[in-house]
Amino acid sequence: MGSPSDHTRRDLIRRAAALGLAAVPASGLLTACASSGGSTSDKAAKGEKSAGNPLGVNAGAPLDVVIFDGGFGDAYAKDAQKIYREKFPKADVKHMATQKIQSVLQPRFNGGTPPDLIDNSGAEQMDLGVLVGQKQLTDLTPLLDAPSYDDPEKKVRDTLRPGVAEMGRFQGDAVHVLYYAYSVFGVWYSQKNLDRFDAEYPKTWDDMLALCARAKKKGVAGWTYAGKNPYYLTFALYPFIAKIGGAEVLRAIDDLEPDAWRHPAVRDALEAYHELQRKGYVLRGTPGLTHTESQTAWTEGDALFIPNGSWVENEAKATMPKDFELRVAGPSALNGSDELPAALWAAGGEPFIVPAKAKNPEGGMEQLRIMLSEKSSRNFTGQVSSLTSFDGGTDGLTLPPGLGSAVEALEQTGENTVNPLHTGWYGALWKERIGAALGEMMAGRLTPGEAVRKIQADADATAEDDSITHYRHR
Known part of the structure; x- marks a missing residue:
C-alpha cells in the first residue's frame, strides 16, 4: 500500500481520465487540458x-x-x-x-x-x-x-x-x-411495511434498534443500502452527523479541516450505524448489492429502511407496490443532547x-x-x-406519496436543512474514499475508529495535494 498522498495523486490522475488526460503528469494537467483540441473559432x-x-x-x-x-x-x-x-x-x-x-x-x-x-x-x-x-x-x-x-x-x-x-x-x-433536480436525501421507508409491526418512524436511535430487533425476529432486515455504491450511506449519515453535532461539523468536513472527521458527532454517528451491522440488522448480502438491487429488496419487503434520494420513487416504481405508502424522514435523535431538533439533506x-x-x-x-x-x-x-x-x-x-412526504419533511426541517458541498468539490474523495471506508465498516471489516482514521488520512492527503484545486466555504 502507498501513502495517502500517493493514493490521492493516483486518484487525481484517474479523475482526470474523464478529460482523456490519464497519461499526463499531475503537474502538467492544466497546460495539457488547456491546449487540447478545438478553438474558439x-x-x-x-x-x-x-x-x-x-x-x-x-x-x-x-x-x-x-x-x-x-x-x-x-x-x-x-x-x-x-x-x-x-x-x-x-x-x-x-x-x-x-x-x-x-x-x-x-x-x-x-x-x-x-x-x-x-x-x-x-x-x-x-x-x-x-x-x-x-x-x-x-x-x-x-x-x-x-x-x-x-x-x-x-x-x-x-x-x-x-x-x-x-x-x-x-x-x-x-x-x-x-x-436542475432538487433532491431530498434521507431514510426512506414504507409506512405499510411499518404497519406490519404496528410502528411509526423511530423518533430515537434506541427506538430504531428496538424496531430492527423486532423485524429481525420476523425474518425482515432493518436496513439495506447500495453496497456497491456505499457513498449512498452518506445520504442519511451526513444529516445524522449534523443533527448530533450541528451543521458546522459538515462545514469543517467540506473545508478539509484537520481532525474534522475526529469530531465526537462523527464518532457517535458511525458507532450508531456500526451497531446496525454488529447486531445483524442489515440485510444479508447487502455489501454486494447494486443500488437497484438494494432498492428491489427493499420494495419487496426484505428490509424496512434504505438511505436514498427522492429519485427512488421513480427509479424503483417497477417493483414498488401501489399501496407502498412511500415516506422519507431525517435521522432519529441519538439522545437528548443533539444540537439540532431535526436535520435533512436537501440539495x-x-x-x-x-x-x-x-x-x-x-x-x-x-x-x-x-x-x-x-x-x-x-x-x-x-x-x-x-x-x-x-x-x-x-x-x-x-404529488405522489414519496414526493409529498419529501415536501412535508422539508417544511418541518426548515433552516436545519444541510447540504454538504465536498460531494461536488471533491467527488472522488466522497465516492471512492469516504464511501469505500463506510462500506468496509458496514461490512464488518473496519471498526468505526479505523474508518475515521482512514477517512481523515484521505481528507488530509487531499488538503495537502497542491495538484488538486481546493475550495472553501465563504
Missing part, C-alpha cells in the same frame, strides 16, 4: 440579443445535448427541446441519452468537441472539481442574470430554490454548474454544465432557461416524481 457566431432572445442565441446554430439516462430518464429534456425547436426552427437539435457519461464524453473533451449542454450525472459522472479547476466549463452567470422564461421582470437566479446557485460556485463569483441534483469549448454555449444556456420555466418544471415533476430547482411549479399538482 469553432464556436457558432452569436445571435442578436432581444427581449425574446436575451442570451443572443444564433437561431440557425445546431444544439448538441447529452442527458444522463438514469432515474429521471430523458423524456423531460426532450420535451424542453421541443420548445427550443419551436423557438429556433432552423436549429438542428441533437439529443443523446446515456448512462456512460464519462466513457462517451471523454474522447469529445479530449478532442475539444464537447456537446453544448450535458447532464453530468450517474456512476460515470465527470468530476466537477477537476472540470472547474481545469477551466473546462462555461461561467453560467449570463444565464442566471437573464430574464426568467416566465417573467421578464425576474432574473433566472431569483426563480431558484435557496442555495442552488451557490452550489454551482466553486471559485470566486462564477457559477459553473446548474443543478440540487442532476448537475448541468456547458463546456467551455461548446460550439453553441448560448444555445446550451437557453435550453436550461427553458427547462427552468414553470411549464417545464411541472412537466418534470409530473413525469418523475421529483422537484426541480425552480422554486414552485407544484401548485395544483397531485
Whole structure:
C-alpha cells in the first residue's frame, strides 16, 4: 500500500481520465487540458440579443445535448427541446441519452468537441472539481442574470430554490454548474411495511434498534443500502452527523479541516450505524448489492429502511407496490443532547454544465432557461416524481406519496436543512474514499475508529495535494 498522498495523486490522475488526460503528469494537467483540441473559432457566431432572445442565441446554430439516462430518464429534456425547436426552427437539435457519461464524453473533451449542454450525472459522472479547476466549463452567470422564461421582470437566479446557485460556485463569483433536480436525501421507508409491526418512524436511535430487533425476529432486515455504491450511506449519515453535532461539523468536513472527521458527532454517528451491522440488522448480502438491487429488496419487503434520494420513487416504481405508502424522514435523535431538533439533506441534483469549448454555449444556456420555466418544471415533476430547482411549479399538482412526504419533511426541517458541498468539490474523495471506508465498516471489516482514521488520512492527503484545486466555504 502507498501513502495517502500517493493514493490521492493516483486518484487525481484517474479523475482526470474523464478529460482523456490519464497519461499526463499531475503537474502538467492544466497546460495539457488547456491546449487540447478545438478553438474558439469553432464556436457558432452569436445571435442578436432581444427581449425574446436575451442570451443572443444564433437561431440557425445546431444544439448538441447529452442527458444522463438514469432515474429521471430523458423524456423531460426532450420535451424542453421541443420548445427550443419551436423557438429556433432552423436549429438542428441533437439529443443523446446515456448512462456512460464519462466513457462517451471523454474522447469529445479530449478532442475539444464537447456537446453544448450535458447532464453530468450517474456512476460515470465527470468530476466537477477537476472540470472547474481545469477551466473546462462555461461561467453560467449570463444565464442566471437573464430574464426568467416566465417573467421578464425576474432574473433566472431569483426563480431558484435557496442555495442552488451557490452550489454551482466553486471559485470566486462564477457559477459553473446548474443543478436542475432538487433532491431530498434521507431514510426512506414504507409506512405499510411499518404497519406490519404496528410502528411509526423511530423518533430515537434506541427506538430504531428496538424496531430492527423486532423485524429481525420476523425474518425482515432493518436496513439495506447500495453496497456497491456505499457513498449512498452518506445520504442519511451526513444529516445524522449534523443533527448530533450541528451543521458546522459538515462545514469543517467540506473545508478539509484537520481532525474534522475526529469530531465526537462523527464518532457517535458511525458507532450508531456500526451497531446496525454488529447486531445483524442489515440485510444479508447487502455489501454486494447494486443500488437497484438494494432498492428491489427493499420494495419487496426484505428490509424496512434504505438511505436514498427522492429519485427512488421513480427509479424503483417497477417493483414498488401501489399501496407502498412511500415516506422519507431525517435521522432519529441519538439522545437528548443533539444540537439540532431535526436535520435533512436537501440539495440540487442532476448537475448541468456547458463546456467551455461548446460550439453553441448560448444555445446550451437557453435550453436550461427553458427547462427552468414553470411549464417545464411541472412537466418534470409530473413525469418523475421529483422537484426541480425552480422554486414552485407544484401548485395544483397531485404529488405522489414519496414526493409529498419529501415536501412535508422539508417544511418541518426548515433552516436545519444541510447540504454538504465536498460531494461536488471533491467527488472522488466522497465516492471512492469516504464511501469505500463506510462500506468496509458496514461490512464488518473496519471498526468505526479505523474508518475515521482512514477517512481523515484521505481528507488530509487531499488538503495537502497542491495538484488538486481546493475550495472553501465563504
